[in-house]
Amino acid sequence: MKIHEYQAKELFKKFGMLVPEGDVATTPEQVGQIADKIGKPVMVKSQVHVGGRGKAGGIKYAENAHAAWEISKQIFGMDIKGCTVRKVLVTEAVDIASESYIGIIIDRAAKKPVIMVSPAGGVDIEEVAAKTPEKIFKMHVDPMLGLQNYQALTLGSFLFKDMKMARLAADFIKKLYITFMHVDGSLAEVNPLITTPDGQMWAIDAKINIDDNGLFRRPEIEAMRDPEEEDKYETQAKNAGLSFVKLDGSIGCIVNGAGLAMATMDTVKHFGAEPANFLDIGGSSNPEKVVNAMNIILADPNVKAILFNIFGGITRCDDVANGIVTAVKQLNPPVPIVVRLTGTNEEAGREILQEVDITATSSMEEVVKRAIELAA
Numbered sequence: 001m002k003i004h005e006y007q008a009k010e011l012f013k014k015f016g017m018l019v020p021e022g023d024v025a026t027t028p029e030q031v032g033q034i035a036d037k038i039g040k041p042v043m044v045k046s047q048v049h050v051g052g053r054g055k056a057g058g059i060k061y062a063e064n065a066h067a068a069w070e071i072s073k074q075i076f077g078m079d080i081k082g083c084t085v086r087k088v089l090v091t092e093a094v095d096i097a098s099e100s101y102i103g104i105i106i107d108r109a110a111k112k113p114v115i116m117v118s119p120a121g122g123v124d125i126e127e128v129a130a131k132t133p134e135k136i137f138k139m140h141v142d143p144m145l146g147l148q149n150y151q152a153l154t155l156g157s158f159l160f161k162d163m164k165m166a167r168l169a170a171d172f173i174k175k176l177y178i179t180f181m182h183v184d185g186s187l188a189e190v191n192p193l194i195t196t197p198d199g200q201m202w203a204i205d206a207k208i209n210i211d212d213n214g215l216f217r218r219p220e221i222e223a224m225r226d227p228e229e230e231d232k233y234e235t236q237a238k239n240a241g242l243s244f245v246k247l248d249g250s251i252g253c254i255v256n257g258a259g260l261a262m263a264t265m266d267t268v269k270h271f272g273a274e275p276a277n278f279l280d281i282g283g284s285s286n287p288e289k290v291v292n293a294m295n296i297i298l299a300d301p302n303v304k305a306i307l308f309n310i311f312g313g314i315t316r317c318d319d320v321a322n323g324i325v326t327a328v329k330q331l332n333p334p335v336p337i338v339v340r341l342t343g344t345n346e347e348a349g350r351e352i353l354q355e356v357d358i359t360a361t362s363s364m365e366e367v368v369k370r371a372i373e374l375a376a
Contacts, residue, residue: 008206022091032069034090048083099192121192184214240292249274252297290323304375312343321349336374340367
């Protein structure tokens with residue numbers, strides 16, 4: 001789950017990190033009021049769940065409240081990488097002496113958080129990694145022991161040669177790590193982390209992504225979810241108990257089990273086509289899930305064929321077949337449907353599908369090739 005910059009800054013502030021004074025607004029009038037209350041030059045920052053806001057014109061400097069009001073009228077409603085700006089963060093503009101980068105992600109191979117720091121802040125870390133990798137320093141943290149003082153100081157010393165500033169950075173990194181672990185983060189990033197001419201250290205930008213698997217124990221974090229920023233079909237799928245990710249291809253895939261879903265997408269690509277989605281109906285045999293899955297798939301105008309790949313174990317092939325029949329009768333899909341059924345009650349499932357003139361196969365390769373052929 002992603003959260004907005006202003007929400008990430010609220011968490012930063014809670015754990016003792018310095019962030020600029022400010023507030024979030026949903027109208028130009030509110031922007032003017034917030035800027036007037038701050039009483040200094042401000043930054044007006046679009047709040048959307050994508051990067052590249054500055055390059056797109058979604059972050060601007062305003063000298064006073066009137067200028068902030070005028071600028072916000074240009075930012076509200078702006079489209080940034082497919083996201084519409086509905087909120088802006090108005091914060092005081094801070095004098096900058098230096099810019100750095102700090103980020104934390106989970107290294108799944110090492111099964112540990114890894115902290116990355118770079119003195120080249122304010123630009124995409126991917127660009128730094130590609131052009132000047134020597135400017136990035138990485139350190140893994142044992143999650144059982146936590147971030148040790150010497151590790152934090154080592155990271156801080158990579159950012160600053162001055163020991164006072166290195167210690168200040170080390171303290172900031174420790175607080176960021178504590179925040180990351182507290183919210184079950186999958187990413188925490190400050191870019192840039194700035195120092196001011198008087199020697200303070202501020203997070204003037206903030207990004208946190210949350211591991212969805214931890215939300216059941218973090219209701220206060222779950223409350224930060226912004227449904228307007230999420231793909232409505234992914235939200236619909238989540239509410240229906242389905243795992244769904246939209247992709248850019250033309251073969252709609254409905255599969256039971258994440259591993260089989262990945263193998264199905266790989267096979268589609270192997271034979272020269274592109275999957276339109278990842279959709280896992282899970283281990284349940286509930287026919288209603290199949291109807292919900294079909295509804296979501298058919299909402300994508302790029303889908304030219306629907307591919308069911310069902311390996312019946314806990315999931316019963318006859319229940320899935322009943323769901324397919326119900327969905328076909330209810331939705332009258334305008335695209336062809338191909339089905340692979342194998343496993344529990346597959347013969348019964350094949351008989352059920354004859355009601356809507358669908359012949360199921362037991363070969364994954366065969367069903368994938370057929371879907372691609374019909375989508376052409």
